[in-house]
Amino acid sequence: MKNNPFFIILPVVLLVAVHCCHAQGAADKCPINFPVITFDPVNVTLTAASKTRLKSIATSIKKQPGTLLFVNTLGLSTKSGQNNCNRKLMLVKTYLSEVEGIRMNRIIVNCEFTDSVALTNEVSFTCEQE
Amino acid sequence: MQPTPKLEAMLKIFTPILTLLTVVVGVYQFNTGQRENKTRELNMRQLEIDKMNNQLNREILAKFKDNQNKIYTEAMSTIGYLITHQDPTQERYKEALNRFNQLYWVELSSVATEAVNNKLLVFQNILTNLQNNDFRGFDKKVFDLRDAAAAVAEAMRESSMDYSLPGGLRGLDTTTKAK
Numbered sequence: 001m002k003n004n005p006f007f008i009i010l011p012v013v014l015l016v017a018v019h020c021c022h023a024q025g026a027a028d029k030c031p032i033n034f035p036v037i038t039f040d041p042v043n044v045t046l047t048a049a050s051k052t053r054l055k056s057i058a059t060s061i062k063k064q065p066g067t068l069l070f071v072n073t074l075g076l077s078t079k080s081g082q083n084n085c086n087r088k089l090m091l092v093k094t095y096l097s098e099v100e101g102i103r104m105n106r107i108i109v110n111c112e113f114t115d116s117v118a119l120t121n122e123v124s125f126t127c128e129q130e
Numbered sequence: 131m132q133p134t135p136k137l138e139a140m141l142k143i144f145t146p147i148l149t150l151l152t153v154v155v156g157v158y159q160f161n162t163g164q165r166e167n168k169t170r171e172l173n174m175r176q177l178e179i180d181k182m183n184n185q186l187n188r189e190i191l192a193k194f195k196d197n198q199n200k201i202y203t204e205a206m207s208t209i210g211y212l213i214t215h216q217d218p219t220q221e222r223y224k225e226a227l228n229r230f231n232q233l234y235w236v237e238l239s240s241v242a243t244e245a246v247n248n249k250l251l252v253f254q255n256i257l258t259n260l261q262n263n264d265f266r267g268f269d270k271k272v273f274d275l276r277d278a279a280a281a282v283a284e285a286m287r288e289s290s291m292d293y294s295l296p297g298g299l300r301g302l303d304t305t306t307k308a309k
Binding site for chain 1: 235239247248251252254255258259262263264266
C-alpha cells in the first residue's frame, strides 16, 4: 500500500487544493475592487452580463457578513445627468437587494459629477468592513 | 426801345424754364419737408414704441424678479431647516426635504440662474446620496451640506441683485430674436 503511487499523489493534490482554496478565500476578502458594469447611455437597463457580474459580487458579499458594498458612479453635472446617475444606482441597488437578497443597508450608493460623458456609463463596486 | 428779336426769343424760352424750375424746386422742397415730417413722425412713433416696450420689459422683469425672490426665499428657508436639524427621521424634516425636492426639480429651474443651479446641484447631490443611503453618516455629511448651502445662498444673493432676464424677452426685446 505504501508503494501505491495513488497514496503519494493524493496528499500532494490535497495540499495544492487547500492552498488554492485559501488563496482564493484571501482574494475574496474585503476590501476588494470588483469589476465594473457598463450601462448603455440611452437605454439604462441591466444586461444579462451585468446581472451575472452582480450575482458574483453578491455571492462574495454574502460570504462576508459585516461588510458594506459601495456602489459608485459618475453623472454629468446637470440635473438630467444627476437623474441618470441615480437611475443607475437605484437599478443596481434594487437588483442586489430584491433579486440577490443583500440587505439594503449593506449597500451604500454614491453619485458624483464629471464633465466626461464617457465616464458616466460605468458603475464601480468596492467592499469594506463595516 | 423795342427788345431785340434775339432777346425776345431768349425770354420766351427762359420764362417757361424758370417757371418750371420754380415748380420743380417747390415740389422738391415740399417733398423734402414731407419726408422730414414723416421721418420725425416715425421717430416719434418708434420712441413711443420703445418707451412702451421698455415699460413692458420693466413690468415683466418686475414680475419675474418678484416670483424669483419668492422661490429663492422659500428655497433658502427650506435649505436652512435641512442643514440645522439633524434628525432626518422626523416628520417635519421629511416634509422639508420633500418641499426642497419639489422646488429643486421644478420651481427653481424656472427662475434660477446658471450659477445658482450649479450650486444647487452640489447641495442636492449630497442630500440625494444621503437619502439613498437612509441618511447613513448624516452627522459627518452635514458639514458638507452646510458648505454647499452657504454657496447656494451666496449665488442666490448675487442672482437677486442681477436685473437682467435670463435669456431676455423673446419676441418683444429688439435685441433678442424669437426662437
